[in-house]
Amino acid sequence: MKNRIIFALFLVFSSSLIVAQEKQVIISKMTEEVTYLASDKLEGRATGTASEELAARYIASKFKEYGVSPKGEDDYFQYFEAKLKENPHSQKIKKEITGINVVGYIDNHEKETIIIGAHYDHLGYGEFGSLYDGEKEIHNGADDNASGVSIMVNLAKSLRGITDYNYLFIAFSGEEHGLFGSSYYAKNPTINLDEARFMINFDMVGRLNQERTLAINGVGTSNQWRDLVNEANRFDLKLKMTESGIGPSDHTSFYLQNIPAIHFFTGQHEDYHKPSDDIEKINFDGMHTIYEYVQEIIMKSVAIKEFSFQETKSDTSITPKFKVTLGVMPDYLFDGKGMRIDGISKGKTAEKFGILKGDIVLKMGKFDVNDMMSYMHALSQFNKGDSTIVKLDRDSKMIEVEIIFQ
Numbered sequence: 001m002k003n004r005i006i007f008a009l010f011l012v013f014s015s016s017l018i019v020a021q022e023k024q025v026i027i028s029k030m031t032e033e034v035t036y037l038a039s040d041k042l043e044g045r046a047t048g049t050a051s052e053e054l055a056a057r058y059i060a061s062k063f064k065e066y067g068v069s070p071k072g073e074d075d076y077f078q079y080f081e082a083k084l085k086e087n088p089h090s091q092k093i094k095k096e097i098t099g100i101n102v103v104g105y106i107d108n109h110e111k112e113t114i115i116i117g118a119h120y121d122h123l124g125y126g127e128f129g130s131l132y133d134g135e136k137e138i139h140n141g142a143d144d145n146a147s148g149v150s151i152m153v154n155l156a157k158s159l160r161g162i163t164d165y166n167y168l169f170i171a172f173s174g175e176e177h178g179l180f181g182s183s184y185y186a187k188n189p190t191i192n193l194d195e196a197r198f199m200i201n202f203d204m205v206g207r208l209n210q211e212r213t214l215a216i217n218g219v220g221t222s223n224q225w226r227d228l229v230n231e232a233n234r235f236d237l238k239l240k241m242t243e244s245g246i247g248p249s250d251h252t253s254f255y256l257q258n259i260p261a262i263h264f265f266t267g268q269h270e271d272y273h274k275p276s277d278d279i280e281k282i283n284f285d286g287m288h289t290i291y292e293y294v295q296e297i298i299m300k301s302v303a304i305k306e307f308s309f310q311e312t313k314s315d316t317s318i319t320p321k322f323k324v325t326l327g328v329m330p331d332y333l334f335d336g337k338g339m340r341i342d343g344i345s346k347g348k349t350a351e352k353f354g355i356l357k358g359d360i361v362l363k364m365g366k367f368d369v370n371d372m373m374s375y376m377h378a379l380s381q382f383n384k385g386d387s388t389i390v391k392l393d394r395d396s397k398m399i400e401v402e403i404i405f406q
Helices: 002-037 050-065 142-161 180-187 225-231 251-255 284-301 372-379
Strands: 077-085 093-106 113-119 166-172 196-202 213-217 238-242 261-265 328-330 339-344 360-364 387-394 397-404
Touching: 002 050, 002 142, 002 284, 050 093, 050 142, 050 166, 077 180, 093 142, 093 180, 113 142, 113 180, 142 166, 142 196, 142 284, 166 180, 180 251, 196 251, 196 284, 225 238, 225 284, 251 261, 360 372
Parallel strands: 113 166, 113 196, 196 261, 213 238
Antiparallel strands: 077 093, 093 166, 213 261, 328 339, 339 360, 360 387, 387 397
């Protein structure tokens, strides 16, 4: 009897050791991939550059290494032309570029295909879309979005063992300029999109916080999503879900093709679109948790007979236009009342009038701020030069700050 107990304990210990070793191997791979993609050698992976092409070929080499077949129009690659505007609000064309989607496929000869994607382009030296005020520097984009590419690439290896579906993996170019790559693929697919069961998109998944808060956007695109992601959550993740299939990432392009699509996101931060978005701040253990969580979602989805698409109310369609900015980075994972500030832009209105990171905006003038949408509505009511009172919750104390929009 004693020997049996010892043997059982040995098996448990051995199993735990194997799991821990497998986890470490995957984290090591993720570290290697993010290190390369976010290195100065790739000069920020700007769309249409030689450095982005280096990144594309690296991702293709990973697909090949993991036994994923090419599914582009030219081996693993799908090229597209795009016109870059001078800025997001301008109609003037700055230049024309060629972007490259990287496309791989696992064909298990099944009726349905799961699409898994992540954009790999970033901002180069910050000529377009940077929030950095300093000298010209490389924007390496470790979180945005080397993190998402790494999770996708490792899933391309591990999902070979779940043969209930075919899998299409796409590393998108041109996301930072307006979802160019995903939009092009969705309109020029290399598989029959009628066979797509659903789409999973990773964008900025490298900063899982201590509260383990994970945003999943687009759960309203199928009536199956909410129950599925909750049931698969054996990882003690605090899930923050939004319904809309429309958002500022590549899942939107597939939602518009009537495919249920969700976006995983660990939240905005002060390094967003700045040179400081670097590998030292990546939570690789958190990335591994998301990697395992998505595998669990896919395995549990097998039991769902029909994964039906449904339209959602588009938050973007009711987003107001702004004439001013407060100069803050909202905390998109905050689920309390108001709009919590996650970062302050140097030299902008908030900094000039003493608003701080961590403050929660509750009211602007006569407009109540209950959430992100009401904050945007309130902000849209002001013009440059207007003064107003901003009511804030600062460390559970209510304060009022008078500001003048710059």
